[in-house]
Amino acid sequence: MKILFLGDVMGRAGRRAVVENLQRLRDDWRLDFVVINGENATGGMGLSGAHAKLLLDAGADCITLGDHAFDQKDMLQFIQGESRIIRPLNYAKDAPGRGYRVFSDRRGRKILVTQMLGQVFMKRPFDDPFSAADAVLRAHPLGGAVQAVLVDIHCEATSEKMGMGHFCDGRASVVVGTHTHVPTADTQILPKGTAFQSDAGMCGDYLSVIGMDPVEPMRRFVTGMPKARFTPAEGEATLSGLYVETDDKTGKAIKVSMIRQGGRLSQSGPE
Numbered sequence: 001m002k003i004l005f006l007g008d009v010m011g012r013a014g015r016r017a018v019v020e021n022l023q024r025l026r027d028d029w030r031l032d033f034v035v036i037n038g039e040n041a042t043g044g045m046g047l048s049g050a051h052a053k054l055l056l057d058a059g060a061d062c063i064t065l066g067d068h069a070f071d072q073k074d075m076l077q078f079i080q081g082e083s084r085i086i087r088p089l090n091y092a093k094d095a096p097g098r099g100y101r102v103f104s105d106r107r108g109r110k111i112l113v114t115q116m117l118g119q120v121f122m123k124r125p126f127d128d129p130f131s132a133a134d135a136v137l138r139a140h141p142l143g144g145a146v147q148a149v150l151v152d153i154h155c156e157a158t159s160e161k162m163g164m165g166h167f168c169d170g171r172a173s174v175v176v177g178t179h180t181h182v183p184t185a186d187t188q189i190l191p192k193g194t195a196f197q198s199d200a201g202m203c204g205d206y207l208s209v210i211g212m213d214p215v216e217p218m219r220r221f222v223t224g225m226p227k228a229r230f231t232p233a234e235g236e237a238t239l240s241g242l243y244v245e246t247d248d249k250t251g252k253a254i255k256v257s258m259i260r261q262g263g264r265l266s267q268s269g270p271e
Contacts, residue, residue, distance in 0.1 A: 142172065165194065169196075177197065205238075
């Protein structure tokens with residue numbers, strides 16, 4: 001199975017890049033399944049129903065969220081009628097929507113997508129992501145009930161993301177980090193067959209401060225005083241993420257590549 005994961009879509013620039021490029025990438029790379037993290041797609045804070053529909057119509061098979069899952073209030077209702085959106089599994093017990101789902105690709109192969117929020121340096125004390133992951137992976141054995149498993153670990157600390165990679169090694173096809181908006185250079189296949197990258201980066205304008213126009217973040221860094229709201233940068237975006245090929249029998253990764261397409265960053269794609 002050929003899987004593409006795209007990191008946090010950031011504002012209008014990120015949405016535009018997805019709409020203009022995703023279908024071409026699906027065709028050129030013969031992708032079977034595409035997952036996008038969309039939790040910053042609406043003004044950098046959350047995802048609206050209208051923008052969720054835009055990303056799905058552009059070619060995403062599934063959208064994951066994050067700690068800003070319900071910043072846009074209409075998502076509280078929208079997610080209940082749209083099963084292709086996955087909110088964090090350990091967000092809150094009474095949160096609407098679902099924290100995992102088994103999807104089928106066009107050939108009928110099953111892929112589980114789930115997401116956990118980390119605990120280290122996060123503003124809220126979310127439930128333990130490791131026990132949450134363990135329960136779902138035990139119920140959906142790789143190479144048995146499902147042909148592929150993708151885990152989105154959404155958190156601040158690279159150490160916690162690496163810990164989740166090792167925890168899921170051999171039980172997931174892909175473990176990929178999101179949230180910090182900067183692509184890491186540790187793309188690899190772990191010893192038991194799980195593709196891993198600590199952070200996929202963002203789909204946004206990298207002439208920015210993690211996707212935001214630099215003026216207000218710089219003011220706060222220099223003076224310690226806020227003056228205005230953060231606003232997403234709107235230059236040409238780079239699509240950042242991870243490409244993975246899996247073995248249908250075992251579900252394990254056999255190829256992985258860092259993805260950077262368009263915008264300012266050096267370009268990379270499947271070998």
